[in-house]
Amino acid sequence: MARFRRTLGLVLVCCLLVGAAPGIASETHIHSHTWEEIQKPSCTETGIKRGVCSCGDQIYEYPAALNHDWSEWVTTNAKCTSEGERTRTCKRDSSHKQTETLPKLPHNMTDWRLDKQADCTEPGKESRRCTTCDTEYKEREIKATGHAWANRIVKEAECEVQGLSERYCQNGCGISPEEQAIPVLGHNLGAKTVIKNATCSIDGEIRESCTRCSYYKTTPVPKLGKNQANGHNFSSYAKTKDPSCTAEGQETRTCRDCGRAENKAIPKLPHKSNGVWDVEREATLSQPGLEITRCIDCGAQASSRNFTPRGYRYEVPTSAWGPLASEYPGGGGSSLRLLYLDLSYDSDQRFALVTEDGWLIGFAHVTVANGAVRVSVEKKSEATVMRYRAWGMFPDAATAKAVNYDNSLPFDQAVKGPGESCVIALNMISNYYQGTGNERFSDGLVSPDGEASYGQINELMLQMAEGSEE
Ligand SMILES: [Zn+2]
Numbered sequence: 001m002a003r004f005r006r007t008l009g010l011v012l013v014c015c016l017l018v019g020a021a022p023g024i025a026s027e028t029h030i031h032s033h034t035w036e037e038i039q040k041p042s043c044t045e046t047g048i049k050r051g052v053c054s055c056g057d058q059i060y061e062y063p064a065a066l067n068h069d070w071s072e073w074v075t076t077n078a079k080c081t082s083e084g085e086r087t088r089t090c091k092r093d094s095s096h097k098q099t100e101t102l103p104k105l106p107h108n109m110t111d112w113r114l115d116k117q118a119d120c121t122e123p124g125k126e127s128r129r130c131t132t133c134d135t136e137y138k139e140r141e142i143k144a145t146g147h148a149w150a151n152r153i154v155k156e157a158e159c160e161v162q163g164l165s166e167r168y169c170q171n172g173c174g175i176s177p178e179e180q181a182i183p184v185l186g187h188n189l190g191a192k193t194v195i196k197n198a199t200c201s202i203d204g205e206i207r208e209s210c211t212r213c214s215y216y217k218t219t220p221v222p223k224l225g226k227n228q229a230n231g232h233n234f235s236s237y238a239k240t241k242d243p244s245c246t247a248e249g250q251e252t253r254t255c256r257d258c259g260r261a262e263n264k265a266i267p268k269l270p271h272k273s274n275g276v277w278d279v280e281r282e283a284t285l286s287q288p289g290l291e292i293t294r295c296i297d298c299g300a301q302a303s304s305r306n307f308t309p310r311g312y313r314y315e316v317p318t319s320a321w322g323p324l325a326s327e328y329p330g331g332g333g334s335s336l337r338l339l340y341l342d343l344s345y346d347s348d349q350r351f352a353l354v355t356e357d358g359w360l361i362g363f364a365h366v367t368v369a370n371g372a373v374r375v376s377v378e379k380k381s382e383a384t385v386m387r388y389r390a391w392g393m394f395p396d397a398a399t400a401k402a403v404n405y406d407n408s409l410p411f412d413q414a415v416k417g418p419g420e421s422c423v424i425a426l427n428m429i430s431n432y433y434q435g436t437g438n439e440r441f442s443d444g445l446v447s448p449d450g451e452a453s454y455g456q457i458n459e460l461m462l463q464m465a466e467g468s469e470e
């Protein structure tokens with residue numbers, strides 16, 4: 001309505017300007033409209049109002065539609081069998097109505113209920129219904145279970161009798177069981193028992209019994225016969241030949257049933273010694289002598305014994321006679337005998353070879369040349385046996401060790417020495433004669449090389465060893 005007013009006002013201003021231009025004087029007029037309602041606004045349509053001025057000017061206004069003035073909803077509830085509805089009415093005009101449909105409610109179904117149990121061959125049935133309307137109803141089939149087959153034994157089989165089993169329905173539906181035969185077991189023969197042993201002349205018997213029933217089976221064992229060792233009925237042994245010191249004797253037994261004869265040797269008798277010892281082999285330094293007695297009956301050797309003549313000694317440890325290791329500086333507690341050698345000048349010396357029981361039986365011949373040492377052994381008596389000879393060379397008494405055949409340096413050839421001086425050890429095992437050619441040893445004996453005694457030579461070696469220490 002304000003828009004219409006503005007438009008009319010603009011037209012009015014133009015009229016005034018046109019009227020004023022040629023200088024026409026006019027009085028100023030203010031509209032005064034009188035309103036009348038041409039059409040009232042309804043719920044859905046706008047109204048119309050007209051204003052008229054005394055000057056003939058007209059203006060219009062259009063009041064807005066009122067909209068419905070609704071009452072509360074009036075509802076008819078939905079059910080599981082029918083839809084519901086709600087309606088409201090305009091308070092201004094009862095012919096104005098609005099209606100909405102409400103959807104059906106779901107049926108209120110029970111759980112499935114068992115009407116008929118299925119069995120082996122016939123299906124069962126279950127159903128459910130709506131608890132509200134009591135008209136909605138559903139049913140469905142339950143499958144037949146089929147037979148529940150199982151086997152059972154009606155009668156066990158025996159060794160010689162068939163058994164019986166049957167196939168039946170475990171559900172107890174009344175279907176006839178199917179019978180089936182169980183084959184006979186046969187006998188189960190156990191361990192063999194000897195009922196009667198076979199002998200050389202009579203058959204034996206063996207029995208095998210069934211472990212389930214009283215059945216048994218007997219098997220004969222043929223007699224063993226004469227030409228084997230078992231099952232005879234022997235007499236006791238009787239001597240059939242006397243033994244002597246040169247031939248075995250014999251005793252014999254015979255089977256009373258088959259006549260088999262068995263012989264057994266009787267060992268030879270021992271020789272009977274005449275008690276007279278004769279020399280069978282003379283003693284040498286290589287081996288002791290042998291004496292025997294003879295048998296009175298046959299003259300063969302009856303007994304024997306070794307003999308050692310007076311003065312013969314066997315297997316006696318022997319060494320080159322020098323000071324004990326313990327007497328040397330730094331030599332410790334060793335009872336090894338060591339010879340001290342100065343290697344800074346050439347020399348040729350003989351040292352005593354002395355047995356453990358104190359006899360001089362030869363010499364260690366020691367030659368020093370250009371710092372190398374050569375060792376040879378000389379016997380005093382040609383008959384002496386010297387075995388397991390061994391020698392070793394060491395820088396000093398502190399490093400010296402016992403020597404044996406397996407770790408010996410070579411004899412009769414030069415061996416390079418360890419420096420300015422050394423000690424050597426030499427030993428062996430001897431068989432010798434305490435007499436002609438050998439002599440009882442003492443440190444007062446004079447060496448064959450000069451006027452010094454062996455005791456003095458040892459003193460000298462110890463002094464030299466101490467001198468080289470400083
Ligand atoms: Zn007017």
Ligand SMILES: [Zn+2]
Pocket residue numbers: 043067068069090091092093096
């Ligand atoms: Zn209305």
Ligand SMILES: [Zn+2]
Pocket residue numbers: 080081106107108130131132133134135136
């Ligand atoms: Zn229902």
Ligand SMILES: [Zn+2]
Pocket residue numbers: 120146147148169170171172173174175
């Ligand atoms: Zn069945």
Ligand SMILES: [Zn+2]
Pocket residue numbers: 159186187188210211212213214215
């Ligand atoms: Zn049996």
Ligand SMILES: [Zn+2]
Pocket residue numbers: 200201226231232233255256257258259260
């Ligand atoms: Zn016999």
Ligand SMILES: [Zn+2]
Pocket residue numbers: 245246270271272295296297298299300
């Ligand atoms: Zn004899």
